[in-house]
Amino acid sequence: MPALSEGQEPAAVSAPPAGVPAAAAASGTQIPPREAAAARRASLDALFDETFTRYRLPGLAVGVVENGQVVFKRTAGETRAGSGEAVTAETVFKIASNSKAMTTALLARLADAGRLDWSDPVRKYLPRFRMNDDWVTREIQLRDLLIHNSGLRAGAGDLMLWPEPNHFSRADVLAGLAHLKPAYSFRSRYAYDNLLYIVAGEAAAAAGGASYEELLRREVFQPLGLRRCQVGEWRRDEVGNVAQPHMRKDERNIVIRADDKVIPAMASAAAGGVRCSLDDMLRWAQVWLDAETAGADGRPWLSRSQREVLWTAQIAMPLGERQRRWDNAHFSAYGYGWRLSDVDGTLKVSHTGTLAGMYSVLTLLPEKRVGFVVLINGDGSEARTVLNQVLVKHYSAPQQGVSVAALAGELARERGPAAAADKAAPARSPVKPREAAQWSGIYRDAWFGDVEICPQRSTVYFRAAKSPRLSGPLLRQDGRLLVDWDDDSVDAEPWLDFAPAADGKPAGLRLAHVDPGADFSYDYPDLDFVRVGDCGRGG
Incomplete structure (x- = not known):
């Protein structure tokens, strides 16, 4: 078969669409397009319904992109339990750490414009920036802010960001870094970090000549048509249709940390403060699956070289036993705001987002030109894990027939018997x-x-x-x-x-x-x- 040029669509994908019987695909039977689409829709509907019901979620939004087109989009539940306001494809969710890829895309846009270079010292843009170690302060580069190699322990200083809202400013975050003692040697290992993404956002602001929020709107939201995405201060009722976070209590979904009428600008915006709708996130997925994406001006939104940098493995991540077993994975690494790994012989590019009562995941299988988004406004950690994995396997290895029930059962066995039910709580x-x-x-x-x-x-x-x-x-x-x-x-x-x-x-x-x-x-x-x-x- 002749090689395909970049951007050219293959005549057929190597795996059948979700829901198409594997036996039919293996036998070479041609499935009429309309029947294939109906089978795919039925299969994805079943996955959606089982996840929503099994985990008793307050709200769920899921979408799938294939070959540049949105082929599936479903929502269910309420923005606020008991309100009667339905979750729709335009409901705004907190995407949490999926904001990180938007921050790195902003930096890449500034790199394309010649405003910065990934290897620039951080102090070139933020002269007062300090880490606890003077040598690290001098040597740390913009790229180091993005790949969790600083030597700080995982989550160091996050109490300046969460639980939200609080009274810490970005200036507090930058000042606080000087007092956080490293747990490891600089650049020696991966340990997940949020604070340095805030520093990256401030470096972008210095290089771009505007606030992080203004730059993100100008360089990312506006040229790509992410019209419902929100960052900085905004008014809840003017935007409308805003999902509220929930926790599970006494077998009910209870709203927690409800938004006031004015949502304030957050110190953590560059690390996890963006909110977007399902439609926005599907558009975002399309952008990354199509190297030829143009901005509103008709010119390429991001150069190929910068796209490649963002998806280049920068530091090795631990490869867990479950990931090896579920994905048949051989590597795991972090790029710039993206997690990179392999699943059944194909590249997987993804990230999750987690805040109290809000869960998101965006997963791309670029070689199959497939991507999907899951947004949840409740206790959705396991629901996200299970649904995302089933969607991955439907495209990477459909013949395995991985199901929501099977994966949920496996996770239940991993947890073992519920200790709380068998053991009385300690006296207090x-x-x-x-x-x-x-x-x-x-x-x-x-x-x-x-x-x-x-x-x-x-x-x-x-x-x-x-x-x-x-x-x-x-x-x-x-x-x-x-x-x-x-x-x-x-x-x-x-x-x-x-x-x-x-x-x-x-x-x-x-x-x-x-x-x-x-x-x-x-x-x-x-x-x-x-x-x-x-x-x-x-x-």
């Missing part, structure tokens, strides 16, 4: 003010700021000055102190370990996860508090 008791007299006071961390541990009526409360959702009473469990956060959506409780001092009052405070498996963005190990004052007096 409130800490009384007189019991906590020696611990009460104001504590300060160099990057996180102040917290107070002070009496409140008959209890003792922990309050973070710049992160209002990190507030709750002290409890005692098994002889140790912990904080039970008031906000149920903040699901990682910390142990409190006080360092003694000669005068009987603690000199400092460290936090540790009660649940060792808690999300790494609750980066308690990076906190090192020093006592600076008494309750009511400050430092």
Whole structure:
């Protein structure tokens, strides 16, 4: 068969479309286009319905692109449980870390325009930028901001970003980096990072001569027609049709962290603060599956050389046993804002996005000219994993007949029996003010700021000055102190370990996860508090 030039469509794909019987494809039987499309639609409808029902999601939006065309688009559920407002293809969801690929695309546009180079030192654009190590400060390049090789532990400093909203600014983030001590050598290994994407956004702003938000709208949203995507400050009711995040509680979907009328600009925008609709994300998928995509001016939106850079493996990622088993994968790496791996002999380019009550995934199989998007506004971690994997296998190995039920069952077996059902929760008791007299006071961390541990009526409360959702009473469990956060959506409780001092009052405070498996963005190990004052007096 003669080689195809770039951008030329093959006469047939190597695997049958989803839903086309593998036996028919293997026998060479020609499936009429209309029947093939109907079979594909029925198969994808079944996957969608089973996922939505099995996981009792408040809202779900799914779309598939084949050969440049949207061939499947389904939505179900509500933007806010009980509201009656249906999720549609124009509903705006938080895409969380899928924002990272938009940030790297913005930098690539600036590179195409000659405004920056990937190997430029960060301090060329941000002279006051500092890491904890002076050598790293001098040597770190723009490219290093994007590939999770800084030497910081996974999620370092994320408490300046989440739980949201909080009072940390981008200036706070940049200043805080100087106080975050590395866990590994610079450029020695992969450890997922969010803060340096914020630095990348600020470097883009310096190179582009406008704010990150203005540049993203100008260089990405507008030329590509991503008309519902939102970044920066905007008004909820003017935009309309905005999905709210949910958590599962008492067998119901409960709205958490609901938007106010004005959605403020977020410090974390470049790392995970963009919101888009299903239609926008399908357009975004089409852009990456078509190297000839033009902007609104009719010229190429991004050069081929910059596209290649973004999808070039920059640092190796761990290749887990499940990924080897499910994908028959041989490599896993991070590009610029994209995860790269192989599945059944074909390239997979993807990223996920996770925020409290919001889950997204965008997956591309470029050699098959296929891509798909999943957006969820509830507790959707497993639903995202399962549905995305079934969609991948429907195109990479349709003959395997991978199903939602089979993968869900496998994950249930991995988890094992539900410990909570078999074991009573440990006894906890409130800490009384007189019991906590020696611990009460104001504590300060160099990057996180102040917290107070002070009496409140008959209890003792922990309050973070710049992160209002990190507030709750002290409890005692098994002889140790912990904080039970008031906000149920903040699901990682910390142990409190006080360092003694000669005068009987603690000199400092460290936090540790009660649940060792808690999300790494609750980066308690990076906190090192020093006592600076008494309750009511400050430092």
